[in-house]
Amino acid sequence: MASRVFRSSLGLASRLRPAASFVPCQTRAFAASSRNMSAPFYSFEPEGPTVKTDIPGPRAKAAIAELDQVFDTRSLNMLVDYQKSSGNYIADPDGNVLLDVYAQIASIPIGYNNPTLLKAARSDDMINGLINRPALGNFPPEDWASVLKTGILKVAPKGLDQVFTAMAGSDANETAYKAAFMWRRQQDRGGHHVEFTEEELASSMRNEAPGASQSLSILSFKTGFHGRLFGSLSTTRSKPIHKLDIPAFDWPQATFPLLKYPLEEHAAENAAAEQAALQEVEHLLTTYRVPPCAVIVEPIQSEGGDNHASAAFFRGLREVTRKHNVLLIVDEVQTGVGATGRFWAHEHWDLPHPPDMVTFSKKAQTAGYYFGNPELRPNKPYRQFNTWMGDPARALLFRAIIQEIERLDLVANTARVGDYLYGKLEALAKQYPGQFDNLRGKGMGTFIAFDNPRRDEFLLRAKKFGVNIGGSGQSAVRLRPMLIFQEKHADLLVEALEKIVKSF
């Protein structure tokens, strides 16, 4: 097949070399061209994508066939040469280099082979965390308080000053659920100091009430996604393929207010949908056969199709949960760490009272839940516990990510570039009716999506035009650029999006 080369790659493949060869741009006085409104953050990125072969190309195909012998490859999207990937660009073994606005399912915060992370990875602290992995609940490192305070907790959501560390989004959510169940049952018993009864002790071992709380639940929203283990999957309501054949708890689901776009043309209708959703939540909290002790919600339903709701809706949710003594858990696994133009997406809501727990993972490269209320520490040790309770190496990486976000003011960058990108997409949507439907994410940084009637083909074709994009829900094209995505990248993306729809 003919190879397509959009522009000559710089060929500066980011092989792992001494950090000095990756000097971050020190000066912001770089002469910006008319297209490039900001100076580049790093000097080692290519100027644009390079597409040399079909993806997968011949080398990738051979490697995938080898991998499939031992590891299921049916969900494989693209085989990657990470050492050759750099910044916003993902490379494959056939020499293709794509602008990556999927970013490992929204999990790469500050680009491939980031020089600051390279330095952190080479530090004595990191190597120590890697090769001497502690059981953090039993044998924490002497500097664990400092690692937390200068890292994970430095960016703790307002009102939350403690953390339980975990491994990934699923167990972050599930340990938050466990904290919620223990909290409510302690209240029901009359406080932290009331001992368990003999009947509770004995029945818990048989998975039976009253020891196992079969009479409490977690409420989640339809089209929400909170993970794939047994407890988190019971709250996930995204797609049947995630849930089929797996036993689930009898926990309730409320309707998420699926807004109509453009928002300004459907204001009254959307407000009514949100009001109805809040009423359904209240109804379920007060009448469901297994009463919820907590509600979990994503600020923007991501896997479920990039579904947004207004700040007023979330303030209403905080109000109704407080009214009924139910905890509010905000799942910021995908929305957290800057991509919405705030460090945490729920900062957009202006809540009068903070969420009770906020879970994180993905761009944090580690995971856990934040909380503030000391009652959310269970009444006895070893109730919320496991061997590793996270990974100090990954906690150190998050600290380095935070430092880089602060140094380059990347949350503000993402807010600004998001607005720029959104404006360009609005123009595209007008120009190509029916191709960029329900454009959403205005004012939410680069956390932007739209629907396309041929979504799956759209995503496949994107690669041919030099861009790696993901989907969500039934028909959404979800954009999840990294925090180092700049106006010049937005221009390249918009150019490719136009080529895709023109090719239909």
Place this chain on the structure above:
Amino acid sequence: MASRVFRSSLGLASRLRPAASFVPCQTRAFAASSRNMSAPFYSFEPEGPTVKTDIPGPRAKAAIAELDQVFDTRSLNMLVDYQKSSGNYIADPDGNVLLDVYAQIASIPIGYNNPTLLKAARSDDMINGLINRPALGNFPPEDWASVLKTGILKVAPKGLDQVFTAMAGSDANETAYKAAFMWRRQQDRGGHHVEFTEEELASSMRNEAPGASQSLSILSFKTGFHGRLFGSLSTTRSKPIHKLDIPAFDWPQATFPLLKYPLEEHAAENAAAEQAALQEVEHLLTTYRVPPCAVIVEPIQSEGGDNHASAAFFRGLREVTRKHNVLLIVDEVQTGVGATGRFWAHEHWDLPHPPDMVTFSKKAQTAGYYFGNPELRPNKPYRQFNTWMGDPARALLFRAIIQEIERLDLVANTARVGDYLYGKLEALAKQYPGQFDNLRGKGMGTFIAFDNPRRDEFLLRAKKFGVNIGGSGQSAVRLRPMLIFQEKHADLLVEALEKIVKSF
């Protein structure tokens, strides 16, 4: 208080320095003293423990108080200075250095600051895996097949040649359960190619049958431990404190044959107990109201109190599960990677047919489940999936661990040293009746335990005598030395154990 110094520490604190200063002992011709039957594996360990202060000492106390402001420290056992820890020795901020036979709840395979791991941690591959974390199911690195084949899969249990990678023991077990549920339901539907019904698709989203498999279960054993998330906790039956207040599935439990010791004095009784347990399993498989599609079992119940059963029992379990078309999942999270004197503990059983799945974590420093039957790959992609599906940095660490185990023949070392240690403990048990009760783990490497009537005090006092030891179950002292534990360490341990019981 007076400081206790058992022998002068070498003061060669293993600070992170260039690898050259940690030269592993190349020659095994080292002149072994009469006490030291083998040459040391590494030259940087101290000669023995050093106890300078109470544990926690003043520095640790201050750091723990600081940590407790943000992180629950009630399960804290010992605050650790990992950079000063080396080999079999764990150090704290007050200058105390203990022989560590707990090893981060059986999770450190080849010692603190192991020079081979230090080298691996500094490699380009590792740094790449750390800073460019992939979504392994979607965007695997081009060398992922090679990383698996030269690492995780190089030590795959006989008969199992595929792996699903995970983060820790809990999700390794839960994803194995998910594979079991999907496997059985596919059989019930009539095969991989039978599509889901509309009713299944719709009901799964409501957490209801027939889409959610409310009618299938996982059978586990009383006093077993398989993790603490909602699905794994439903199979965990170790202690109420692990289970209280957490909703659980209606899944069955069978009695684990709690053997009497010494085994040779209770042969008939123990055989009868095992036979009864197998009959109970068969009864539950055929009559339980929620029929099991899989049985999960630990080769040695670890958290539950170091409960052993004979190879014949496990062969019987394999037979009865095959007879009833039920999968056998062997949970080798704690027993795997060499500590029983075989790489996998179930190799001791001489099974005519391999287990269907074997889960691993802890000493592997990564996690997942092995399987062989291609039917255990679900019929469609994205059924067994999550964002990270493991961590390549940790997979690379396991590969380095495997290489070191092979280079130094550490499984054979552990078998030999285990026998040596067991012999010494048998002598102690005779000398101090009632102090080393139910000594168990003969022929199982260093995976040895005994009961002590004042177990908790025993463990506390062990630190004063220079040893870090853990407990399990109600009264067990569980020994979990690393694979680099040698005869000289066994001598030091036995000396300390004797001092403890003499001090009572």
